[in-house]
Amino acid sequence: MKYISRIALGLTIAGTVFAATAQTPKPPASRVERGHYLVRVAGCNDCHTPNYGPSNGKVDESLWLTGDALGWQGPWGTTYATNLRLLLAGMSEQQWVSHARTMEPRPPMPWFNVRAMTDADLKAIYAFTRSLGPTGASAPAYVPPNAKAEGPVVRFP
Ligand code: HEC
Numbered sequence: 001m002k003y004i005s006r007i008a009l010g011l012t013i014a015g016t017v018f019a020a021t022a023q024t025p026k027p028p029a030s031r032v033e034r035g036h037y038l039v040r041v042a043g044c045n046d047c048h049t050p051n052y053g054p055s056n057g058k059v060d061e062s063l064w065l066t067g068d069a070l071g072w073q074g075p076w077g078t079t080y081a082t083n084l085r086l087l088l089a090g091m092s093e094q095q096w097v098s099h100a101r102t103m104e105p106r107p108p109m110p111w112f113n114v115r116a117m118t119d120a121d122l123k124a125i126y127a128f129t130r131s132l133g134p135t136g137a138s139a140p141a142y143v144p145p146n147a148k149a150e151g152p153v154v155r156f157p
Pocket of ligand 1: 043081107108110
């Protein structure tokens with residue numbers, strides 16, 4: 001009896017470990033590497049990483065995609081590039097792929113470029129961003145047109 005319950009316990013533990021591993025499988029290193037490449041060349045850092053452009057891209061990777069408090073102001077109001085490290089931490093890979101395919105955030109976010117990506121590329125961006133881990137604060141909240149935005153803004157006509 002004791003023996004059987006030990007086997008049962010063993011199976012339960014093995015099952016739990018298996019289930020946990022199955023839920024969050026580690027992506028292959030090549031996928032993370034591809035995501036790193038895409039985030040760099042597809043321009044995500046340009047807006048989603050603070051000081052990326054002005055420093056000629058010399059921002060430590062630990063700060064990549066942490067969002068920015070620089071406002072983008074135009075007829076749509078004032079928008080702030082989202083902290084993608086926090087956003088993706090709260091999504092499964094599948095949720096991210098469908099979000100990327102359906103989202104239509106305000107300008108100047110080029111969501112149409114993201115929508116044009118292959119599933120493999122979207123998953124690579126997900127894998128890379130998740131590999132960096134969630135960090136930083138949320139970007140300031142969207143400010144509607146004619147309301148006053150705090151802090152520096154880039155003004156569109
Ligand atoms: C020109 C600046 C700019 C570039 C380049 C850019 N973004 Fe954005 N992004 C923004 C801004 C600003 C917002 C917030 C828009 C809003 O508040 O409606 C945003 C929002 C987002 C969101 C959140 C949308 C939502 O509603 O949940 C995602 C996801 C995102 N960007 C992904 C990306 C990815 C991936 C790339 C690279 C391929 C990228 N962005 C490149 C400016 C940019």
